Amino acid sequence: MVGRRSAPSVAYFLVTHALFFLLACRLSASQQARNYTFVHDARTAPEISYYDYIIVGGGTAGCPLAATLSQNATVLVLERGGSPYGDPNITYLANFGAPLADASPSSPSQRFISEDGVINARARxxxxxxxxxxxxxxRAEADYIRDVGWNSELAKQSYEWVEKKVAFQPPMKQWQSAVRDGLIDAGVLPNNGFxxxxxxxxxxxxxxxxxxGxxxxxxxxxxxxNPDGLTVLLKATAHKVLFHTRGTQEGKARPTAHAVVFRDxxxxxxxxxLNxxxxxxxxxxxxxxxxxQLLILSGVGPVDQLKAHNITVVLDQPMVGQLMSDNPMNAVFVPSPVPVEVSLIEVVGITHFGSYIEAASGANFGSFPDNDYGLFSPKIGQLSTLPPKQRTPEALERAIYNMSKLDRAxxxxGFILEKIMGPISTGHLELTSKNPNVNPSVTFNYFKHPEDLARCVQGMSTIERVIGSKPFSKFRYDTLSVPQLLNMTATAPVNLLPRHSNSSVSLEQFCKDTVMTIWHYHGGCQVGAVVDRDYKVIGVDALRVIDGSTFNASPGTNPQATVMMLGRYMGVTMLTKRLASA
Structure with a gap:
């Protein structure tokens, strides 16, 4: 028989368990930090070094690629940015958007504005x-995997390899559940669960x-x-790839990549x-x-750009920087009469007409009144209250100021958004400077193809049905119709439609005026145009491009899973060939 605890024993029990709980919380947070022994600041790098593989970019594709290749080779990763570990603005969901709003040179996000006027970001x-x-x-759709020519079993294994480390089932609270049920009610069937x-x-x-979170x-x-096979250098900016000639190609010397010049x-x-x-x-x-950008800086690109910047021509490759695409995103804010949870994307409606419906809730991210870093905040450049060409720095500042004066209520x-698949519309990229830290000029030509615009209209019509559905009724005001939501003026509390003189605006005009990015841009080094199906740069040796720039269309509803999978997939493919010839 267990005796009764005395009062001091109970107090001791409660205090020690409270301390244990706090320690566990701290350990949970500290598990986000990794003290990799192979990660170093580039200032510590020798002037000259040799490796079996040199990867420029320690990003979504570069990290899984490097981890895989390091198993049986020496690998160097050159990453122009710093470490994500120890940065709460990266680690915590509640701080989403803070890095995107940080314009400092050390920010993990580098803002750029396309020639279309849409404000965007690239990782650093x-x-x-x-x-x-x-x-x-x-994941990507099965047809996408087949059309690209990936081995479906290896792709599946590569996805699973990624998922063991980074993928989770989201909590699905009330607002996201209402969007899910509203999509089903709107006819986006079947219900496929998690x-x-x-x-x-x-x-x-x-x-x-x-x-x-x-x-x-x-x-x-x-x-x-394999820590013995990998070196990762941070704040290492690649300036160019060096080539020498080897063999002949139709009587001409064939360039072969053999080194990378970088600066700390x-x-x-x-x-x-390269060894x-x-x-x-x-x-x-x-x-x-x-x-x-790096290919052009290295002399592989359109000859007119190379000559304009006095870059020695290694290979006239006119398709470098061509076929650039960004999936246009449009959204509607739905004010709620009841509180909603803070959530990012958890649900998606995958339609047959080529539009994806997603949602995010709780526009006031963060714990402090001035931390309005929502998915659609002007602080991160998402300003749909003005057409793209009018989204000047002054307009952003006004929107940020106006938002700061609003009541928290x-x-x-939350926002319900749609993005179109593909897209069909494409643009191009051009070098603006020989400095790799300076953004190139990029044009995406949003909605240039009429089918892209038609898909947006159908997506917005689907959102209208979701908002009007019975499952979503708890989170909408009965006095606000969907046309009223679409026609709110620029003085509304959040980013919505620009002010128009007419009482109603067509969905086509709404799509054009409120277009934003969902950061799924791709292209520039596409398979079949710049690289072959093994991601080798056409016309040169010992050089590949492995990342989203090779995609002809954005895979799945959101590309990051497939970009990570591709890094693992190609690492396995390359190592298999390496070991077979050993």
């Missing part, structure tokens, strides 16, 4: 875009945020690395060379802006 941190995004994790797979209908997808990024995949944060120059060996290569994984509600 180990882990790449997985450190900045809204966290949704969903799944990582891409299937027509409504589903709950994965998230790289765990149940405690902690972000897990592609950098976490370096857990798989002090500006000191370093060179990393001799038939399978040793340089892989560019710098993203859809960085990869074509104005932010109660």
């Amino acid at each position: 941190v180990l882990g790449g875009g997985s450190c900045l995004n809204a966290g949704f994790y969903s 799944t990582y797979d891409h299937m027509y209908g409504t589903k709950v997808g994965g998230s790289i945020f765990d149940t405690a 902690h972000r897990h990024t592609a950098a976490d995949l370096l857990d798989y690395a 944060s002090t500006g000191a120059k370093h060179r990393a060379y 001799s060996g038939a399978h040793n290569e340089i892989i560019i994984s710098a993203g859809s802006l960085g990869s074509p 104005a932010f109660r509600g």
